[in-house]
Amino acid sequence: MQVLVRDNNVDQALRVLKKKMQREGLFREMKARSAFEKPSEKRAREKAEAIRRQRKLARKKLQREGLLPAPKKLLRTR
Numbered sequence: 696m697q698v699l700v701r702d703n704n705v706d707q708a709l710r711v712l713k714k715k716m717q718r719e720g721l722f723r724e725m726k727a728r729s730a731f732e733k734p735s736e737k738r739a740r741e742k743a744e745a746i747r748r749q750r751k752l753a754r755k756k757l758q759r760e761g762l763l764p765a766p767k768k769l770l771r772t773r
Contacts, residue, residue: 696719698711
């Protein structure tokens with residue numbers, strides 16, 4: 696993975712690197728490989744993730760159909 700540092704702005708480069716690693720799933724993989732996960736725990740985790748995904752898809756579908764209000768946008772101030 697490669698990140699360009701422009702104008703010696705290391706902070707921005709670190710933010711970009713962290714975002715890329717998050718998108719690639721590296722943090723999750725490092726956590727998973729740090730310790731052994733029992734097969735029963737793995738099944739439970741995967742089932743919980745699947746339920747979470749289904750709920751998220753259902754929520755987004757309802758928002759698109761106008762049955763649920765869309766989440767409010769956060770105003771970022773700098």
